Amino acid sequence: MEFTEPVQPHRLGPLPSALAPSAVGAIQLRYNVGAATFLVPFTVLPAGPLDFTHMVLSPAFPFPGSYFKNGPAGLSDPSDVVYSIQIDATTVGQIADLIYDTATNTPVNTNTIPRSSQFSTAPGAGVVNAPVAPEAIYIGFGGQTPGVGVLDLDGFGQGTGTPAQDDPTTLAIEPNTSNFKNNADLFAGLTPPLVIENTPLAGGSFGPLTLTRDSSTVNYVLAQPPLVNGVRDMALGGPLDVLFNNGTCVAGGGNFCAKDNFHFTNGNSISAAPAPNPPKLTSVPVCLQPLIQGQEPISVDNAVLSPYTTSLMKPGDFLGNPSGGVPPQGLFTDNPTPYGPVWPGPSLPPTGTTPTCSTYVVRQQIGHFLYVIDPVVRRVVVLNSNRMTVITTIPQPDPANLAMSPDLKILGVTNFSTNQVQFISTDPLSTSFHKVVQITPVGVGPLGIAWQPDGEDIFVANSLSNSVSILNGQTRLVRKTIANQIQQPFEVALTSRQTNFGFQTGVYFGYVLNKNGTVAIFESGPSGTQGIGFDDTVGSVTAKFPNAAAMQPDVPNFNSGVWILHKTSTGQAIASNLALTTSPIGPQSFTQFLTMPVASFRNREWTVVQTIAASSFSGSTPQDLAFDDTNNIGTAGANLHVSGGALGASVPHSAKTHYRGNAPIVPAVVTKPKSMFVSNFDTGTIDVLSLSTGLPIVTPRSAKGAQVLCSYWRQ
DSSP states (O other), rough: OBOOSSOOOHHHHHOOOOOOOOSSSSSSEEEETTEEEOOEEEEEEEEEEEEEEEEEESSSSSOOBBBOOOSSTTTTTTTTTEEEEEEEEGGGGSSOOOEETTTTEEEEOOOOOOOEEEOOOOBBOOOOOOOTTTSSSEEEEOSSSOOEEESSOOOOOOOOOOOOOOTSSSOOSSSSSSOOOHHHGGOOOOSOOOOSSSHHHHHSOSSEEEEOOOTTTSSSOOOOOOOOOOSSSSEEEEGGGGGGGGGTTOSSSSOOSSSSBSSSSSSTTTTTOOSSSOOBBSSSSSSBOOOOOOOOBBHHHHHHHOOOOOOOOOOOOOOOOBBBBBBBOSOOOSSTTTTOSOBBBBBOOOOSSSSSOOOOOOOOOEEEEEEEEEEETTTTEEEEETOOOOOEEESSSSSEEEEEETEEEEEEEEEEEEEEEEEOOTTTTSTTTTTEEEEEEEEEEEEHHHHHHHHSEEEEETTHHHHHEEETTTOOOEEEEEOOTOOOEEEEEOOOOOOTTTOSSSSOEEEEEETSOOOOEOOOOOOSOOOOOOOOOEEEEOOOTOOOEEEEOTTOOOOOOOEEEEEEEEEEEEEEEEEEEEEOOOOOOTTTOSOOOOOOOOOOOEEEEEEEOGGOOOOOOEEEEEEEOOOOOOTSSSEETTTSSSSSSSSSOOOOSSSEEOOHHHHEEEBBBEEEEEEEETTTTEEEEEETOSSBSSSSSEEEEEEEEEOOOOO
């Protein structure tokens, strides 16, 4: 900004400091999208040490791009982003074009008229407010427009997207119109209130199983270059609100009732989605430091204070019949309490001297740390999974794949050309948070990596040395290398140690997928003549899986199993469920042997128990698969061999173990998916398939360039 005479910068706005800027001073910077007005905090400094007539304003967050939807270039649409700067010259002090009144011989300020200006920014990626896990599948895009997107499994949120409404004069529901108007909680008289807004910053979802758009209403690749230049793998970490929340707001907002001591799980649980998912962006951020622009989820006060309102959103017909004028009637999930046992959000900010706050389930910042391998720039990008903003980046020499520890505290990254695994702290409370804390050499050309769900071991597939490195889950050092039945391995998957569930074998099983389509089976120890397992590969299954693309554990199968995405001998896409179907019950001891016998299946048999046929796929070049986690019990605590603690140590909630409950109680499956999601690079689609029937649930979702798919329990 240019002034006609020198001014003091602190009169215009706050100077840069460790605190977030507040929106105070002579200058007000705003932007409007439709009827919504958003105040933009900023800091101000002179353009140079001797130049106090030119001031540089630095906004606290990036401007959303303009869209110019209609008309010639440069002519804004009525719902375009328009920025305004207003100056209250009377409070600046130095801006005073003084003249003297000759009659009274007193100075008169002729510059008391407020000044204002408007402008628009160039087109670009818009603001993002996306739904979060467990009601989201994260998509890694390649091709011409690489980046990260979100498949919305909720469909009734008030995130970014088009505010266009269905034409009530026609029978059919028009495609690409907002589904937020069908959220039953709009009419429940809730607090904070849900209100339809005519702005793409709060336009809402297109409906369940649709791709989230940013505020341009066009882009579904939400984190594009230079933020993310390509995607090789992704993993979800811990909840963002452990670090960024409205209860510990340093500046500009805050809510006493959103503090940790009222939180049901001390960090948002993976079991409860925010309501709505996501809440809208607010014109005034609920907190400036850390910057939180999303409204808090619907308050728990609605459930504990008269008139005791509860959510009207329940599982139901999530598709409706658009051609017949019937909108979606319910949620995709089968979970009867998708937003937790009560309303998830904190109590409203207290007004009295003795605050009364109820226990809540979910607070802002919603979402998780989303870790993305960017192979182009050779780094791990850490994203806010809700806003798709970059939190930090972690350089890597040649990153290939990721594995998150079950307790969410360590991320393993294989590096192909340097033959190593780098381990990064993902514990927000650690002084080493998002730093490399250990580098472990492994075999040649490491690709796939998996952390055993109980935290015991880490498997690394060494594609160029025909071996698998097994690392101790606590020390993260190689404890042994196996090579039997292994040839050019590229994927590994590990299942839980069977104690009082499944066949109660007392061991865990691993699956090594080779490039030639064979799968080698690993049986864990303890080994030796006093042991119950070989701690080695015991053979390869009879079935072959040619041209395999991906493999993930079948989490609900306590007998042990995996899903493999591959092709038939004729080149058609297919998904096979390989499972342990026959086994003696209980541990099989080696005590009758003087020396260890040759490794074998020992009367165990693995067979393909389900196949999803090629006719269910929309493409012939499948890339990846994922499963929904909308119905899970991750809130319950878990005992596991944590990455740095003792066997049996406990983590409070959301651990990536595959079960909840300990002996003598028969444990419960942690997640019960109903659908498989498959990316098809050749057709640019994502298939949504029923696990019970193997048939498509909806028409293929258009997602050009979709490659990697990530849900919470991705291994």
